[in-house]
Amino acid sequence: MAVEGGDRDYVQSLERGFAVLLAFDEDLTRPTLAELAAKTGFSRPAVRRLLLTLQRLGYVANDGSRWTLTPRVLSIAQHYTATRATIELAQPHLLRQAERTGESASLAELDGHEAVYVARVPVRRIMSINVAVGTRVPAYATSMGRVLLAWAGPETITRFLEEAEMRARTPATVTDPAELRQRLAQVREQGFSIVDGELEEGLVSAAVPVRDAGGRVVAALASSTSAGRLAPEKLVEQTVPILLETAAAISADLGYDATVLPPIRDGFY
Secondary structure (H helix, E strand, O other): OOOOOOHHHOOHHHHHHHHHHHHOOOOOOOOEHHHHHHHHOOOHHHHHHHHHHHHHHOOEEEEOOEEEEOHHHHHHHHHHHHOOHHHHHHHHHHHHHHHHHOOOEEEEEEEOOEEEEEEEEOOOOOOOOOOOOOOEEEHHHOHHHHHHHHOOOHHHHHHHHHHOOOOOOOOOOOOOHHHHHHHHHHHHHHOOEEEEOOOOOOEEEEEEEEEOOOOOEEEEEEEEEEOOOOOHHHHHHHHHHHHHHHHHHHHHHOOOOOOOOOOOOOOOO
């Protein structure tokens, strides 16, 4: 992602403040100052100053020796959602998709090397992680991540393949850059992605692109299930047509006209 300005415009204290906020996770829900210092790599005095500033702003609270996030942090996500027409327009379509498939429906966007859930209608929990809006998953090992990468552009794809850490999540995970590039080419050619057991064993998912008024792929629409409920070939046969129909409806709401700007599926980089 291109960033305007140079080093002179970079505010390191802001970066460190976000690093402290992001250090709170499912393993550190009520960390001590020492634990946050160890997690961020900052000195204890620096973390203390950052925490006191965040406390004054209302984003963290102190309970003796331990710190917690406050509900105010949710306002950041709310502001993001309020400015994203895609999410608002997609929600009723996600609900109808979930009703038709009997499976959770999700919308994701690409952020660096990860796909981030920006909207979701859950039906059942099939992953070991608790998936909610804001959950991040590796783009290389997920159907929605591969959709987002397939249409991200040649420079983004090359940079991803050079920089992303692609470790094996399961024995089926594709970690070879050349093979992943081939998989992305296939996704772009066929117009959808199927990933079987690469993020978690027994998890199979399908995803398709969502386009804006200019035809640019701005999100990936996905449906996930267990391999025991629906084999990959059945997912292609039964679920992908529903995904394509739903994605077309969302894209149309965003102003995309396929008769004017037909999807490009060949000529991969």
